[in-house]
Amino acid sequence: MxxxxxxxxxxDPFRLTPDPMFFFPSAGHKEALMSMEYLLTQKEGFCLITGEPGTGKTTLMNVFVENWRDRADIALIVTPRLEAAEFLRAVLDDLGVPRREGAGKADLLRDFRDFLVSRRESGRAVAVIVDEAQDLPDDTLEELRLLTNLETDKEKLLQVILIGQPELEERLASHRLRHLNQRISVAARLAPxxxxxxxxxxxxxxxxxxxxxxxxxxxxxxxxxxxxxxxxxxxxxxxxxxxxxxxxxxxxxxxxxxxxxxxxxxxxxxxxxASAAPSxxxxxxxxxxxxxxxxxxxGVGAALYVYGGPDEPLPPVASAPEAEATAATAAAEEAPPAGEAPKSPAHSPAASPTLAPAGATGTAPVASVTPSTPAAPADGPATLYGIVNVSSANIRSEPSIDGERVGVAFRSQRLPLTGETRGERGIRWYRVRLYGDTEGWISGNVLTLVQEQKSP
The missing domain is CATH 1.10.8.60 (Helicase, Ruva Protein; domain 3)
Incomplete structure (x- = not known):
């Protein structure tokens, strides 16, 4: 398992891939997402999103792209170490703008402007998003600024979102990039x-x-x-x-x-x-x-058990099927002769549960566990538990080794018993509660039964 x-x-709830499904809307992340939304809805020029590595910038970007997929054409540049000419071609290719063979830069810019105008007329926004923008060369950043000069009398035709680490802020504050810095209308910084x-x-x-x-x-x-x-x-x-x-x-x-x-x-x-020997x-x-x-x-393809005792060494690792197979072998050896009453598992007779009359399921009756000890004192009822005495054992959907495995119990794990029955070859099975309302069956051969008195 x-x-x-x-x-x-x-x-896997904690995988490291930037999956939008796992986007956690903290106050800071919501503010950053709203800043990006504002940029496109208000046709502003530049938006700057910064944050230390691992603060969720790429996941935020993926959420934004997913939200705007049906309303905008977005060029997503994730390899920003491009010179200005290469960067322009990458943007046009990502947006699907046709490029004529042998076209110069002036022709490319004219084709790009025609594309932007056509998208505006159809009601779609156009955006360029650059991830890891701190790696953009200065000349490429300047090229981006010039691209935002493509505009009408009323609005910008292109919106640009720069996403990067905090050093990007320092670069934009330099004298050489001051003109670009002045065009950043919205900005947000992701904090831990x-x-x-x-x-x-x-x-x-x-x-x-x-x-x-x-x-x-x-x-x-x-x-x-x-x-x-x-x-x-x-x-x-x-x-x-x-x-x-x-x-x-x-x-x-x-x-x-x-x-x-x-x-x-x-x-x-x-x-x-560490260079020093461990204590x-x-x-x-x-x-x-x-x-x-x-x-x-x-990759842990099988269930393992690590012993947690204070002074004992780690025992050999055993899988659940091995433990159950051992139990089945033991049960087969103890199977009663024909006509003889089945034997109980090896535990104290005082703690041995007996079957109270109940409805039948499968081949044997199933009942709530009723200890055969004298009646509990008036100060509180007794509860019967099973403590796993092997490295690991399967919990089944029915009292049979052919039942579907629904869980695994490990050595010293304590399980409340809610019912019992006998299965094939006289094996006694106990119904146990796993988590919440989930229940299953475990062989009595892998349990030590204990009875506890509860205080009123």
């Missing part, structure tokens, strides 16, 4: 997200990806903020690795410890191996980080 299936997600916005951002992306069974507590979100300082790209990277760390332990809750482990892995990759207390964390790194490199 892969990570997305394990958590019930439809797609605030601490509260990071929590909202993480939850927003999880919802967009299908939400599933994954939970990330507030303290873990604070850890993500501390490491990323609110930069969305870094937050994505750290949250993705934190989820992977939780997945390796079979947990549906991302805790601060998972965030610290992921941050340790990422910082180690950035700074290289004994830190070796277990390094071992877990190594497992995480290997799993990330391999």
């Amino acid at each position: 892969d990570l997305l299936e394990f958590y019930g997600l439809k797609e 997200l605030s601490r509260s916005e990071i929590s909202e951002y993480i939850n927003y992306r999880l919802i967009k990806a299908g939400k599933g069974f994954l939970l990330l507590d507030d303290s873990a979100a604070r850890g993500v903020y501390s490491y990323s300082r609110g930069v969305p790209r870094l937050a994505n990277l750290l949250t993705s690795r934190s989820i992977m760390s939780a997945y390796l332990e079979g947990s549906n809750v991302v805790s601060p410890r998972h965030v610290r482990l992921a941050a340790s892995h990422l910082k180690g990759r950035e700074s290289g191996a 004994p207390a830190s070796r277990r964390g390094y071992a877990a980080a190594a497992v995480l790194a290997v799993a990330l490199a391999a």
